[in-house]
Amino acid sequence: MSMSTAIAVNDLSFSWPSGSKVLDHCSLNIGQGEFCMLLGANGSGKSTLLRLLAGLLQSQTGQVAIQGSVGFVFQNPDHQLVMPTVGADVAFGLVEEKLSFLQVRQRVSESLAAVNLAHLQRRPIYALSGGQKQRVAIAGAIARQCNILLFDEPTALLDLESQLDLVEQVRQLVKTRGLTALWVTHRLIELDYCDRAFLLDQGRVVDQGDPQRLKQQISSIACG
Numbered sequence: 001m002s003m004s005t006a007i008a009v010n011d012l013s014f015s016w017p018s019g020s021k022v023l024d025h026c027s028l029n030i031g032q033g034e035f036c037m038l039l040g041a042n043g044s045g046k047s048t049l050l051r052l053l054a055g056l057l058q059s060q061t062g063q064v065a066i067q068g069s070v071g072f073v074f075q076n077p078d079h080q081l082v083m084p085t086v087g088a089d090v091a092f093g094l095v096e097e098k099l100s101f102l103q104v105r106q107r108v109s110e111s112l113a114a115v116n117l118a119h120l121q122r123r124p125i126y127a128l129s130g131g132q133k134q135r136v137a138i139a140g141a142i143a144r145q146c147n148i149l150l151f152d153e154p155t156a157l158l159d160l161e162s163q164l165d166l167v168e169q170v171r172q173l174v175k176t177r178g179l180t181a182l183w184v185t186h187r188l189i190e191l192d193y194c195d196r197a198f199l200l201d202q203g204r205v206v207d208q209g210d211p212q213r214l215k216q217q218i219s220s221i222a223c224g
Ligand SMILES: Nc1ncnc2c1ncn2[C@@H]1O[C@H](COP(=O)(O)OP(=O)(O)OP(=O)(O)O)[C@@H](O)[C@H]1O
Pocket: 016, 018, 020, 022, 040, 041, 042, 043, 044, 045, 046, 047, 048, 049
């Protein structure tokens, strides 16, 4: 079966002006409809890679090809939710698009329903749990019709129950809507939810494939 490529990274390198090399001839491919995870030690270049994919940073050498539009979900939702209420925040992401009032209302309610938050549309952001805030950020990306979702340690601030709720929800969204997702994590239990995983070390993909194999390998390194 051939699968079309949603994210292609080819021989990508990136250094900060200070000279430290963060990505070093990094390559990976992700097919449309895949839920992939990216693992690696602190400083291995995971966040930098996501920022290059999202166009928030420019690479010096190598290529990035993205089929579609990218939505980004950060570790701390308080850095990305800007409006006072749930519905207003999702609508705010649509200001650049030429939509009628009714179209905006439709997109907001449809995207909140997709993350099971339809009942919280009028709720102030400050009154949400961490997991609910992350779902508002995801609804924002869905409202903008992003087909590629990048997650930078989205569960780092969540307790175990909300962590597993979120990753399960993202898996369902990816599978029911044919989205593509790349999810950075340090929490190995989350590997149970993805299709494929990549291990980054010193700015290069050093291993990739079956998440359960990678999980065993990483936990044996961590314990050994
Ligand atoms: N704005 C910046 N200027 C200079 N160096 C930076 C900047 N941002 C990150 N770095 C450095 O780039 C390297 C890679 O950082 P990056 O955040 O991509 O790693 P990471 O794998 O996401 O790590 P973590 O798991 O800790 O989030 C680190 O050594 C970091 O100190």
